[in-house]
Amino acid sequence: MEDILEKIVTTKRKKLLYQRHPSLTELADLFLNRTHQGENKFYQALNQNPGPNIIAEVKFASPSKGKLLERFTLRELVYRYQKAGACAISVVTEETFFRGYSEMVREVKECSTLPVLQKDFVIEESQIYQAAKLGADALLLIARILSLQRLKKFVELCQLLNITPLVEVHDESDIQKALQAEAPVIGINNRNLATFEVSIQNTIRLRKYLPKEKIVVSESGIVSFQDIELLLKQGVHNFLVGESLIKAEEPDNKLLELKGGVKIGTH
Incomplete structure (x- = not known):
């Protein structure tokens, strides 16, 4: 862990010193409410083979690209994503480097029927409780x-709260840790979080280390249907796409293009 990733985690750790922890009564209510919600919609959404299943992302900025979401509000972008057939919405809620905020989860849940993935730098249990509370x-x-022990604990806690843990990996050692933690969904990040360099070859390289039946999400660097086709041939059916959608003139048409479909308003 180094460079940008280390800075983000250090900043997150300082912020969490001031975060309020839920009481025992609040935790009991939270577990009760979450366990009565039925089957997890996000997990269902990733089982729509043969795909491609696109998790469309909303983020306001990134350390490498600066400000991103300028032409649309969060609600407008989510509406376009849902209209174009996204299987889920991803929201980046980290505050300092990505300009997000935790209430993004609730706001998307209020304006969309799609399941929501919260992306942050989770290092404490309290963040998992907050994610559950937000929906x-x-x-x-x-x-x-995360250490292996902590990752295992977090995976189990998420599942107890009816949250699908998407465990993100970038290399072989990460994969071994994710498999030992019994992660139900593994996201292969094509972006090196230390340097922010991107290559979809990382998914192709690492997919062979995972069981064929494992649900895999390819994350970052997907800009064309040709990228999607290449990864589908590797047995990957789920894709998390952010910047290429957010920066497109028509994000809904870009999403349709990535799915191999016809643009809205064309024949």
């Missing part, structure tokens, strides 16, 4: 920043 259907857990 997140899935939560990103980054293998690189």
Whole structure:
């Protein structure tokens, strides 16, 4: 862990010193409410083979690209994503480097019927409780920043709260950790979080280390239907796409293009 990733985690750790922890009564109510919600919608959405299943992302900024979401409000972008057939919405809620905020989860749940993945840098249990309270259907857990013991614990806690843990990996050692933690969904990040360099070859390289039946999501660097086709041939049916959608003139048409469909308003 180094460079940008280390800075983000250090900043997150400082912020969490001031975060309020839920009481025992609040936790009991939270577990009761979450366990009565039925089957997890995010997990269902990723089982729509042969795909491609697109998790469309909303983020306001990134350390490498600066400000991103300028032409649309969060609600407008989510509406376009849902109209174009996204299987789920991802929201980046980290505050300092990505300009997000935790209430993004609730706002998307209020304006969309799609399941919501919350992406943040999770290092404490309190963040999982907060995600559950906000209504997140899935939560990103980054293998690189967690010990195996902590990752196992977080995966189990998410599942107890009816949250799908999406465990993100970037190399072979991350994969071993994710498999030992019995992650139900593994996201292969094509972006190196230390340098922010991107290549979809990382999914192709790492897919062979995972069981064929494992649900895999390819994350970052997907810009064309040709990228999708290449990864479908590797047995990957789920894709998390952010910047290429957010920066497109018509994000809904870009999403349709990535799905191999016809643009809205064309024949």
